[in-house]
Amino acid sequence: MEVILSSPRGFCAGVVRSIEVVDICLQKFGPPVYVKHQIVHNPHVVADLERKGAITVENVDEVPEGALVVFSAHGSPPEDFALAKERGLRVIDAVCPLVTRVHNEAKKYHREGKKVLLVGHRGHQEVRGTMGQVEMTLIADDSDAQLPDWDADESVAVLTQTTLSITDTARAIDTIKDRFYNAVVRNDVCYATTNRQEAVTYMAGLVELVLVIGAENSSNCNRLREVAEAQGVPSYLINGPEEINPNWIKDKKKVGITSGASTPEVLVESVIEALAPEKVIMLEGVEEDVEFTLPKELR
Ligand code: SF4
Incomplete structure (x- = not known):
């Protein structure tokens, strides 16, 4: 079997920044650092930050009064900021610019x-x-x-x-x-969504199966799977190697892999390892050099 890797794939600049925000808060202010909503839609990323002392909550009123809370990359409505103010919370907003x-x-x-x-x-x-x-x-x-x-x-x-x-x-x-x-x-x-969808559209024309690595609640991962499937290729969204169904890959000679903007590359590597292909081909794609500055409180 050959594995063909779509490019670009994985983390976008907004996701890199929001994870960095939580990491810096943990280093600078010490745990616990509360995070309202999953910082990005990937359980692996969330678990990794929680191991370091982040606590993910769904609503502002779950954060103890006076604590530090990071708002997730997806953006928050004004009422969340108002409630945080009422509760005396220190808010750092990791929303993507x-x-x-x-x-x-x-x-x-x-x-x-x-x-x-x-x-x-x-x-x-x-x-x-x-x-x-x-x-x-x-x-x-x-x-x-x-x-x-x-x-x-x-x-x-x-x-x-x-x-x-x-x-x-x-x-x-x-x-x-x-x-x-x-x-x-x-x-x-956004640029990351566009680039990943265009890349998977091209890759889908070269393979018999597409595996999108990412989480079920990730919008851009779901769209990647749909875009690949629209090319007439069976496509599955999986969190990692444990979710590969052996029937999908049976007799397949070319398997394409991509990952969403919130998926760490380590998960792509673990899927490749599980597939144990004879060859891995990385497609060329648009170079991304987007970077965002940190929120002013952390600069
Ligand atoms: S808007 Fe685009 S660049 Fe920003 S976090 Fe979402 S996917 Fe990434």
Whole structure:
């Protein structure tokens, strides 16, 4: 068997930064450091930080009064900051700057009097954070998207979640533009999501099976699996080697591997080791040199 590795894959700049924020807090202030929501959607990363003294909670009111809390990479609504203030918490926000950019755009369009539409997945943490910024309407990123019953000439601004499928997002945007001809559109699907999806699309054409390494609750990992499958190749999302079903790989000569923006490379390595291929081929891909500065409190 040959393993073909998609490139780029794995950690993006936003994930590297948010993990670094928790690590630096642990070193600088000592444990425990509370983290609101999984710092990134990967149980391996979360467990690693928890071993060092991080404590993950889901809600701000679970953090003891006066404690230090890091808010996750996905972004948080203003009510979380307000509650933290009420409880005397020290907050360090590890939100990805590309998510903050979406928040700022939402506020700007709202100030300008536009009605804001957000294309995204209901219930995802990033959507919760963005929806909290100003009044806005969520539009599902699928073909059955229900649009609001507004006049066709309504002044509308369209934002998107950062980790959607690039093709589904383009389709949803077209539907919105057909309906509201004045719509101002920002496609916020980030560079990392775009690069990983384009790379897996190419790789899927070369292999008989695609394994996406990452967590079930990771939006960008799920989209990678869907994008690969849309190329007509069986594709599975797995956390690690223990989830490989031997029937998937039976008689396969070429297996493609990629990983989401929150997946550590060590998990990719362990899957390759479990497959024990005769050859590993790394595809060439877009070079990524994006880096984000740390939050001001840690600089
Ligand atoms: S996937 Fe994109 S938006 Fe999300 S943390 Fe990474 S760079 Fe930021």
